[in-house]
Amino acid sequence: MEHERESVEEDVAPHVIVVDDDPRLRRLLQRYLFEHGFRVSVAASAAEARQTLEGIQPDAMVLDVTMPGENGLELTRALRDEGQELPILLLTARGEPADRITGLEAGADDYLGKPFEPRELLLRLKAHLRRHQPAPATDNLRIVRLGDKEFDPVRLILSGPNGTIHLTGGEAALLSVLARRPNDVFSREEIAKALDMAEIGERAVDVQVTRLRRRIEPDPKEPRYLHTIRGRGYVLKPRL
Numbered sequence: 001m002e003h004e005r006e007s008v009e010e011d012v013a014p015h016v017i018v019v020d021d022d023p024r025l026r027r028l029l030q031r032y033l034f035e036h037g038f039r040v041s042v043a044a045s046a047a048e049a050r051q052t053l054e055g056i057q058p059d060a061m062v063l064d065v066t067m068p069g070e071n072g073l074e075l076t077r078a079l080r081d082e083g084q085e086l087p088i089l090l091l092t093a094r095g096e097p098a099d100r101i102t103g104l105e106a107g108a109d110d111y112l113g114k115p116f117e118p119r120e121l122l123l124r125l126k127a128h129l130r131r132h133q134p135a136p137a138t139d140n141l142r143i144v145r146l147g148d149k150e151f152d153p154v155r156l157i158l159s160g161p162n163g164t165i166h167l168t169g170g171e172a173a174l175l176s177v178l179a180r181r182p183n184d185v186f187s188r189e190e191i192a193k194a195l196d197m198a199e200i201g202e203r204a205v206d207v208q209v210t211r212l213r214r215r216i217e218p219d220p221k222e223p224r225y226l227h228t229i230r231g232r233g234y235v236l237k238p239r240l
Contacts, residue, residue: 014129015039015056019049019072020064020091029062032118033125046070053079058086059132060125065092065103073106080107080168087128087169089121104207109170110196127196131173132156144179144238146216146225153179158215170195171212174205178226178236187233209234 016038018029023044030040041058043049045067052058061079065072076088089110090103100111109128112121144151149160156172158165167175177194178186188202197204209228213220227235 013037013039014059015041016060016062016125017041017043017049017052017056017058018062019043019046019067019075020062021045021067022064025064029118029121033122036122038125046072046075049075053084059129060087060089062089062091062121062125063108065090065094073103076103076106076108083166085166085168085172087125087132089124089128091116101203101207104170104204105211107168107211109168124196128169131176131195132169144182144236146238147218149216151175151179151216165215167215168211170208171215174208174212175216175236178234179238182236182238185229185232185235191234205234 014037016033018026018033018040019042020026020029021044026042026044030042033040041052041056043052046069049061049063063072063075070078072090072092076090079088087109088107089112090108091112091114092099092103093114103111110124112124142153144153149158149165151158153176156167156176158167158172158175173195174191177191188205191197191205192202195205195208197208209226210220213223213226216225217223225237225239227237229235
């Protein structure tokens with residue numbers, strides 16, 4: 001495994017792990033992200049990534065889909081099942097919308113087709129890290145109660161009777177958007193724009209809604225809180 005390069009701002013710089021079996025791309029992204037203020041760890045396989053995650057908790061992951069052995073989609077699903085919440089951005093040569101939806105369904109936060117400009121990757125990473133950060137306390141946002149669960153839109157924490165309920169970056173961002181205007185209907189277009197998903201399409205919004213319902217609804221097939229308004233979009237209706 002290649003070793004992480006140290007930054008003079010190591011105590012504050014966001015930490016990204018790049019997982020790709022292409023050594024040239026790993027080196028390129030490691031150097032580029034480091035030069036733009038990130039700490040960077042790299043791994044050539046899912047197995048190496050797991051070893052790295054045993055010792056550190058990065059702020060985000062850039063993950064290739066088509067790797068030998070455990071591929072990027074399988075690793076993404078496994079990490080989400082284990083409760084890992086860090087933003088995951090998938091890289092793949094297959095950039096069709098259907099492939100992107102598959103990545104989102106697996107639990108990824110974003111999907112970038114190869115070849116790509118490193119600056120686009122950088123901008124997307126920064127956007128996801130911003131969304132993953134708690135909102136400023138000055139927003140004066142209120143706790144949203146969803147039956148026996150509650151969501152803190154400032155700290156981006158969903159909790160229930162048994163403690164914190166893990167949300168991915170995408171799920172937390174979606175719930176935060178809806179919670180800022182409870183009982184208001186958001187169009188898919190509005191949500192896609194707020195989540196930087198306009199390029200992927202409105203189907204990506206539906207995928208995130210489906211995933212979020214699994215976290216907040218007693219029965220996701222019969223939503224009590226996150227409703228679909230036919231022809232208009234989605235609305236969050238908090239209640240005890």
